[in-house]
Amino acid sequence: MDKPSIVIYIISDSIGETAEQVAKAGISQFNVNDHELRRFPFVTDKNQIMEILEEAKSEKSVIVFTMVIEEFKNILQEEAAKHNIPCIDIMTPVIDSMSQALHNAPRREPGLIRRLDEKYFRKVEAIEFAVKYDDGKDPRGLKKADLVLIGISRTSKTPLSMYLAHKNIKVANVPLVPEVAPPKELFEVPPKKIIGLTTNPMKLIEIRQERLKALGLKHEANYASMERILNELDYAEEIMKKLGCPVIDVSSKAVEESASIILEIFREIGYKINGR
Incomplete structure (x- = not known):
């Protein structure tokens, strides 16, 4: 079986639904039919991140992530950079802009949107x-x-x-x-x-x-x-x-x-x- 032309890794410290939707919207803009999306929800441990990156570095991949826990977000970005894996942070630009407008610090708690929905x-x-x-x-x-x-x-x-x-x-x-x-x-x-x-x-x-x-x-x-x-x-x-x-x-x-x-x-x- 042929390998997909690109693998998109969806990583999140919550369920990862937002990152997956953004990734799907992004890849839809390209004539690529043999891509693959792999979602890894509830990633809140450094070892988990290292295992995912070990897998991602062996193939043509892109990481799309939503992580609000600062420590793990930084680890993911640093390790992805070491392996030259493109890494797209969905949440930080939004949170930073809102924080600036509200003059308030974010809570940095994963899964809050799900709790609001519930x-x-x-x-x-x-x-x-x-x-x-x-x-x-x-x-x-x-x-x-x-x-x-x-x-x-x-x-x-x-x-x-x-x-x-x-x-x-x-x-x-x-x-x-x-x-x-x-x-x-x-x-x-x-x-x-x-x-x-x-x-x-x-x-x-x-x-x-x-x-x-x-x-x-x-x-x-x-x-x-x-x-x-x-x-x-x-x-x-x-x-x-x-x-x-x-x-x-x-x-x-x-x-x-x-x-x-x-x-x-x-x-x-x-x-x-x-x-x-």
């Missing part, structure tokens, strides 16, 4: 979770949730669920309605994972009347009556006491403030969300 996907997963298990749609999600919010209608359960989802927290919420028994799964969730939401009845009347107005309904509807609201609040309080969960009053609080209080409650009782 954080992003965890957020997407949490948002999808909040949508799927919003308003008690599927009680099976209660045991999978990082935390469960319970309360009567218009106590900010959904806005809080979505806000916390953007912090990578999986939240399910359950409406408490006197005519409908809570799902049995709710009583199987540890109380420390549940937060009860309550509110001032006068404030709630205003909110519900605005809701009825938006729906084109009359203000006199039972949904916005004081008698109905007091009945719902009493029922919710009874359920929350039965569960033994913390309760917060969201009457005059912004979603951000309520979320901050919830997270502080969890910190105080030592319950960790997503390992934090």
Whole structure:
């Protein structure tokens, strides 16, 4: 079998995907069909570098690398120069320019972009979770949730669920309605994972009347009556006491403030969300 006309060594102290894409883009500009790309990820040891270069020096090769650990980057460049192997540093020009613009030193930690990607996907997963298990749609999600919010209608359960989802927290919420028994799964969730939401009845009347107005309904509807609201609040309080969960009053609080209080409650009782 004929040897390739050129071997491109992809070396990285992370997974090497960036260097490989750049190498592919570069070689595509040439009429070379018999090239070969060899990727060496997670190279964080001098011996690894020496072994790769020992192989590379015996054939027509080019090194394309992304290394942020200064020590190993320098070793690679110095040893490649000894063997007259072209060595292309993808990251340093970018990092140096950004460092100059930001007046800040780089962290020099490999794999950070992968961790950022993982954080992003965890957020997407949490948002999808909040949508799927919003308003008690599927009680099976209660045991999978990082935390469960319970309360009567218009106590900010959904806005809080979505806000916390953007912090990578999986939240399910359950409406408490006197005519409908809570799902049995709710009583199987540890109380420390549940937060009860309550509110001032006068404030709630205003909110519900605005809701009825938006729906084109009359203000006199039972949904916005004081008698109905007091009945719902009493029922919710009874359920929350039965569960033994913390309760917060969201009457005059912004979603951000309520979320901050919830997270502080969890910190105080030592319950960790997503390992934090």
